[in-house]
Amino acid sequence: MDDLREAWQALRLGGFMVYPLLAVGVLAITIILDRAFIYFRCLRLPTPLREATEALDFSWNTVEEQLNALGPHNAFRRFLGVIVANRSRPVWWTESRADDEAGRIEKALSRGLWVLETVVTGAPLLGLLGTITGMMQAFKVIGEAGVVAPSRVTAGVAEALIATALGLFIAIIALFAFNFFERLRAHALDTMERLGSKLVAHIRLDQEHNGGDRHHAAA
Secondary structure, eight states: HHHHHHHHHHHHTTTTTHHHHHHHHHHHHHHHHHHHHHHHOOOOOOOHHHHHHOOOSSOOHHHHHHTTOOTTTTTHHHHHHHHHHHSSSSSSHHHHHHHHHHHHHHHHHHTTHHHHHHHHHHHHHHHHHHHHHHHHHHHHHHSSOOOOOOHHHHHHHHHHHHHHHHHHHHHHHHHHHHHHHHHHHHHHHHHHHHHHHHHHHHHHHHHHHHHHHHHHHHH
């Protein structure tokens, strides 16, 4: 408790710009925790599902069983489930439905990332504004007539340094988080596209096989 009180007293030396910086930091942490929960819940790809999709002895029943074992919010279940559910329809129809679902998944995964990207740019600028106001305060004290109070000068310098450091610290956290989530999102979408292409290829093979059987039966 004493450490928290001392840390708060140190932050207060950063002047009024500390408060908007702290608000931005809380917003960034909220987005990070929200995205971490969503990504953990939605982007789990069990090894049996991937193996069932890529197996040489491919079976639609096995793929359906693995998809049903996932939660309803899982992105891979949503995307691959659309392909499996429409496998009896024409390929162009199945691909169209899959593309629509992929767009919705990408939009859901990207939600809130723009906030982190904005924080990466905005937090250092807010810190720079605090630097300017702190240095202006220090220069004002130095320029005043009479005896200069060292404590007033150092207060202005401290305001400048604390605001700058806090802004950079928040921006660094937001930058690492944004890059991490963006990489996870891109990897998940690439994996969905790869697995979806395999399922569509099996649909084409099944339809060609069924078409050939009907042709032979008619002959």
